[in-house]
Structure formats: C-alpha cells, structure tokens
Amino acid sequence: MNQTLRHVFYIDVLRCLAALAVIAIHVLGPLRELYNVIPLHQWLAAVEINALMRWAVPIFIMISGALLLQEQQPFNLQHYLTRRVVKVVIPFLAWSVIYALIAGYSGQNGSFTQFITIIENANNEPTWYHLWFFYDFIPLYFIIPLLALMIHKLGHERIKLLITGWLLLTLVNWLNIETPLRVNIVLYSGYLIFGWYLANHTPIHTRWLIVGGLLAAATNLVGSWYWSMLKDGYSSFFMGYKTLNTVLIAGMIFTLCKQYSEQIPLYLKPVIAHLARYSLGIYLLHPIILIPIRDLNNGVYDWFGHNIVAIPFITCIVFILSYGATRLLSSWNVTRWLVP
Structure with missing residues (x-):
C-alpha cells in the first residue's frame, strides 16, 4: 500500500469539506418538505444549498478510491478484512x-x-x-482489491476509456434510460476509479473539468428551482449521487482541493488534518446532535432571520459538537472502536 498518499493534505481538506456538506444536507432536510408552508424565498434557500452540496457522498467514495486503489503489494486477505472491512462493518x-x-x-x-x-x-x-451509505459502501470493499489489480494492469488510455464509459453511464442513469448496468455497485465503483485517476494524474483538460463542474452546479441551481416550480414541490431530479451533474461537481471539488489546498495558511493545516481524522465518526454521530434541532421544527431556523444564514451556521455548530462527541468517544478504550 502506498503510504504517502494517505497523508497528503488535500485528502484531509476533502474529508472535512465532505463532512460539512453532509451535515448541511441533513440540517436542511426537513425544510425541503415545507413548500407552501414557509415563505418561498426561505424554502428556495434550503433547496438551492441542497443542490450545491450533493457532491459530498461521492467525494467520500473518491477518497477511498484514491487511497485504497494504490495497492501494488501482494494481497493479504486476512490483513485486508481485519484492517479495512471489519473496521467499518463493526461500527456500522x-x-x-x-x-x-x-x-x-x-x-x-x-x-x-x-x-x-x-x-x-x-x-x-x-x-x-x-x-x-454503508449499504452501498461496504460492498465496494469486496471489489476494491479486484479493481486495484485491474487498473494497474490496464494502460493509461484504457483507464480513460473506462472512465469515459462510466461518465456516459451516469448520464444514462440521470436520464432514466433502462440498462442492466444501472446498478449501485457499478455506478459507485466508477467513483473509486475516478478518485484514483484524479489523485494520480493531472488531466490534460483540467480546466474543462472545472468548467464542467461550474456548469453542472449552475444547472443544479436553476434546474432545481425550475423543476420544483413545475412539480409544485420539492424535486430530486438534480440531486442524484449517481448522475453526470454530480460526477462533474465532485470531480471539480476534488481537482480544486488537489491544486490549491497547499495555499491554505500553515497554522490551519494541523487543525484541518486533526479534524479529518474524525470525519467518519462525525458522519456516524452527527444525526444525534441534530435530533433536538429537528424537534424544534422550523423554529430554530427562524432565530437567524433567513435560511441562507441559518443553515451554514447550524451546520458549523453541529460539526463542532459532533467533533467534540467523536473526540470524547475516541479517547476511551471502551468506545474508541465506534468512531474509527
């Protein structure tokens, strides 16, 4: 296993950003169903933030691909099962x-x-x-060793062909065209390979990947508003994790973090690296912190005047509290395994 990539700083940045984005999605979750219950501008603020955050789960999978597909040493099944699979399955x-x-x-x-x-x-x-997430993520652990072997046997051009085919498949899935390949294990496996590729190569057309991500984000914003108005309620058409627009945005986020994370001030880097260590625990635990907030219905959001302010603020508070709880559990031998 290549141990150097594991500690590359941009991976830590991606983990923190993805954890924040997931929490934001769950913070605003109840608001999506309040169309015609709360003012339209309040509802649209929640829906549009949701539309911009859907890359979070794919980024987690891409990180796994970037790290775990580096394997070039002889495969040890016992080590893999105990050090990789069990460490996720048991907490789940x-x-x-x-x-x-x-x-x-x-x-x-x-x-x-x-x-x-x-x-x-x-x-x-x-x-x-x-x-x-774990219902789709855990099965990926059983094909990662096979993908690792495959991508190190394929040439660079064949890998690009594989990714191109997967991108077309995500478009097919988005357009709801029936095909036997529209299954989670295939669509999410593509994120593994995509993450590995972006981590190990600088695409020739990086600028176009960023442009594509920006266009996809703009499409999500406009499309989510337009479809919701047509449906007269919340529409998830642009929110799929296995669709081309989400792939492009996730690829853009991954690329931007890889290129520019080193420009983050030096004093912040240890803080981000420390928080990133607890990203999985934060993901597992944060809904407990959200329970009292959701029990207050929409009242807690009203405290901040507008959802455009309330959602980011509550997201940061929940992130901090979840980190504190995760850090506490990790400090006790009896509970450390709950937050790997």
Whole structure:
C-alpha cells in the first residue's frame, strides 16, 4: 500500500469539506418538505444549498478510491478484512443498533416491539436515514482489491476509456434510460476509479473539468428551482449521487482541493488534518446532535432571520459538537472502536 498518499493534505481538506456538506444536507432536510408552508424565498434557500452540496457522498467514495486503489503489494486477505472491512462493518452494525434504539423508543408510541421491528427491517432499510451509505459502501470493499489489480494492469488510455464509459453511464442513469448496468455497485465503483485517476494524474483538460463542474452546479441551481416550480414541490431530479451533474461537481471539488489546498495558511493545516481524522465518526454521530434541532421544527431556523444564514451556521455548530462527541468517544478504550 502506498503510504504517502494517505497523508497528503488535500485528502484531509476533502474529508472535512465532505463532512460539512453532509451535515448541511441533513440540517436542511426537513425544510425541503415545507413548500407552501414557509415563505418561498426561505424554502428556495434550503433547496438551492441542497443542490450545491450533493457532491459530498461521492467525494467520500473518491477518497477511498484514491487511497485504497494504490495497492501494488501482494494481497493479504486476512490483513485486508481485519484492517479495512471489519473496521467499518463493526461500527456500522453497532450504530445501526444504537439508532434503532433511538427510533424505537422515541415518540409517545416508543416500545421494545418497535425497536425489534426496526432491527428486523434493517436488512433492507437503514435504522436511521444517514446509514443508507454503508449499504452501498461496504460492498465496494469486496471489489476494491479486484479493481486495484485491474487498473494497474490496464494502460493509461484504457483507464480513460473506462472512465469515459462510466461518465456516459451516469448520464444514462440521470436520464432514466433502462440498462442492466444501472446498478449501485457499478455506478459507485466508477467513483473509486475516478478518485484514483484524479489523485494520480493531472488531466490534460483540467480546466474543462472545472468548467464542467461550474456548469453542472449552475444547472443544479436553476434546474432545481425550475423543476420544483413545475412539480409544485420539492424535486430530486438534480440531486442524484449517481448522475453526470454530480460526477462533474465532485470531480471539480476534488481537482480544486488537489491544486490549491497547499495555499491554505500553515497554522490551519494541523487543525484541518486533526479534524479529518474524525470525519467518519462525525458522519456516524452527527444525526444525534441534530435530533433536538429537528424537534424544534422550523423554529430554530427562524432565530437567524433567513435560511441562507441559518443553515451554514447550524451546520458549523453541529460539526463542532459532533467533533467534540467523536473526540470524547475516541479517547476511551471502551468506545474508541465506534468512531474509527
């Protein structure tokens, strides 16, 4: 395993940005369903921020591709399973139970029976909304060693052809054209290869990737507004994680961080690197911090006057509190494994 890339600073920047973006998506989540309930400008602020943050989950997968597809040493199954797979699977299972307890006993009708029902359904439905990610992410660990072998056997031009085909597939998926290849394992695997490619190569047409990302972001903004007005409510047409617009934005974010992260002031770099160490724990834990905020319904957002201010501010507060809770859990031997 190439150990140098693991500590490249732009990877830390990407982890922090992705964690912040995920929290922002979940902070504004309840507001998306309040069309015609809150003023239109308040609702649009939430929807448009949502439209700009959808690259967060793909970036997490691209980081995994950038790091784990570097493998060129002989593959050791036991080491891989214990050091990679188990370190994610066990916390996922534990947090699934924790959130099932929260969901089962929350509200006036909470009971042990409700908890058991949630656990029984967990084979198909996550026990809490953000855990869906692991249902798609964990299977990727079982094909990463095969992808690592493949990409080191293929030439540069064949890899570019593979990425081009995947980009076309994401467009097909976005347009809802039926094909047997429209499955999560294929579409998300493309992000692994895309992340590896951007980490190890400087694309000749980097400027066009950035232009494409900016155009995709503008399309998301305008399109989300337009489709929502047509539907007379929230539209997720531009929000898919497996669509071309999201790929282009994620590629732009990855490229910009790789090119410009070193320009961040020196005194901030240790802080960002430290926060990045806890990004997975922050992802796993932050919905607990959000529970009291969501219980206040829209009242907490009104404190800030406008959602364009409220959402970023609450996102930062939740990020800080989630970091503090994650740091606390990681300092105890009994709970450290919960926040790898």
